[in-house]
Amino acid sequence: MSFDTPEEARDVAIERLEQFGLSTYAARTFVALAGLGTGTAKDVSRVADVPRTRVYDAVDELQSHGLVDVQQSTPKEFWAISAATTGRKVEREWQYRADELQAALDELQPVEQSEEQRGVWTVSGRKTVTERVVEFCENAEDRIVYMTVEELLTGDVVDALEAAADRGVTIELAGVSPDVQERIQEGVPSADLFESLWMWSDTPAGRLMMVDGDTTLVSVLVDGENGQPTTPESETAIWGSGETNSLVVVLRAIFTWRLDDD
Amino acid sequence: MSFDTPEEARDVAIERLEQFGLSTYAARTFVALAGLGTGTAKDVSRVADVPRTRVYDAVDELQSHGLVDVQQSTPKEFWAISAATTGRKVEREWQYRADELQAALDELQPVEQSEEQRGVWTVSGRKTVTERVVEFCENAEDRIVYMTVEELLTGDVVDALEAAADRGVTIELAGVSPDVQERIQEGVPSADLFESLWMWSDTPAGRLMMVDGDTTLVSVLVDGENGQPTTPESETAIWGSGETNSLVVVLRAIFTWRLDDD
DNA sequence: TGAATTTATGATTAACTGGGTTACTCAACT
DNA sequence: AGTTGAGTAACCCAGTTAATCATAAATTCA
Secondary structure, eight states, rough: OSSSSSSHHHHHHHHHHHHHHHOOOHHHHHHHHHHHEEEEEEHHHHHHOOOHHHHHHHHHHHHTSEEEEEOSSSOOEEEEOOOOHHHHHHHHHHHEEEHHHHHHHHHOOSOOOOOSOOOOEEESSSSHHHHHHHHHHHHSSSEEEEEOGGGHHHHHHHHHHHHHHHOOEEEEEEESSSSHHHHHHHHTOOOEOOOOOOTTTTTEEEEEEETTTTTTEEEEETTTTTTTTTTTEEEEEEEEEEEEEEHHHHHHHHHHHTEEEE | OSSSHHHHHHHHHHHHHHTTTOOOOHHHHHHHHHHHHHEEEHHHHHHHTTOOHHHHHHHHHHHHOOEEEEOOOSSSSEEEOOOOHHHHHHHHHHHHOOOOOOOOHHHHHHHOOOOOOOOEEEESSSHHHHHHHHHHHHHHEEEEEEEEEGOOOOOOOOOOHHHHHEEEEEEEEEEHHHHHHHHHHHTTOOOEEEOOOSOOOOTTTEEEEEETTTTTEEEEEOOTTOOOOOTTTTTEEEEETTOHHHHOOOOOOHHHOOOOOO
């Protein structure tokens, strides 16, 4: 990780500190002190673009987080803890918060984790869709059928498929291009490859997956309605789960020739 | 980690999600959905205390973070990703932010990391003081002299001392009570123990440390001016660094009998 | 088919946090 | 004493966001 200019590093640091929960004055003050090592209110005010009279508030805030020590003299001088210490501190705090969030949500999670029978859910954004695909792979118990275009076959997906294969899940894959097939063969040797079922290449196709015959996901690469070029964010998917789920029923019908084939 | 009541878990989850960057409506909506699994705007509004008409905005926000999927029907139905997935997602995001912050601060860190010669810095709060102590231990190269009262001898400190000892740093320790000495002996076998130098027990003493003869820290347990009971947060310390630092000079004079003693 | 109810979206208002400024006190130095 | 600079505190203003209201779409039921 690196930054083009010192200004960029400065801005990123300020933004992250604000996300940590600091006021913008406090964030700017800390970054200024991090650069200076130590400094007075006047020094900070000059380089941090913080009104001098508010530097004291900002330092109070930083002090309460243990990020700055002060020298009781006139003028007061302020000292920022090192970058390494700050990083460790923030990382630990965030780790703690994440753990606590996880625990709290676990507590609240409804008992009945029954598969939804009805409903077709929509997801948009390539990253989000990939997350769903990976999640379904993780929950697969028997068989995954997966078709994809090349540009959507990222490492995440291959890894998830591989992990499923290792658990004994049957993987059946189809890709549009020989390239894709090759890459899959590499990542998931045990996968059973088959050719695409129908004209797939000239559609704005994305992926198509069926898990254990009761969960399915279909995605397309949409360009909006105005025909702008495909952006990484333009994938939209729908998915459904449950033996009698309508999307599942339809997709299973389409796949039947293949699923009953062995 | 666990929670006394479901309400507490709910509140904690909401708070953490807000810290993650969500609006309070979005946070409340997500927590409601996490409990429900799926639900309509009306459902959410009932259990989440969010105006029904605002649920849609909240869901938009959540959707953009990939935390919920929606069912395009009337009424719309919303589905929250699982607690486990949420936890992983948030954790990964925060980890990333922490790394980036660290990198940015490293970039900004001043070249001259010269030891400060003048200045006596103050730190307050037991946790913060402990951090300073640990930091000094980590930077120690030759010798650490450390005195402490029992209640401040936490695992962090013992670990840091042990790590320093393993690096070949000479450790000289003094505690007020036999108990403390015993525990130190356990944790840091190579430490050289000696008795307290002067009347220490009847003062509001905290800790006293000298590192490599050029960095020193003294703390006391203050009860405020009103005589309220000692809280965990009531420790105040001062520290200084540099051969000619005034605090160092004074403390070194006091310690001389011991430091020159071998 | 049409009235009534429910749902969704947009516009509007209110409250509050927080950034920015100003005024004032205290201390030191001229 | 007057001046300058440091530190403290109070105030004001604006942007954000929570909350309300109004309107349009749609579904239900008569």
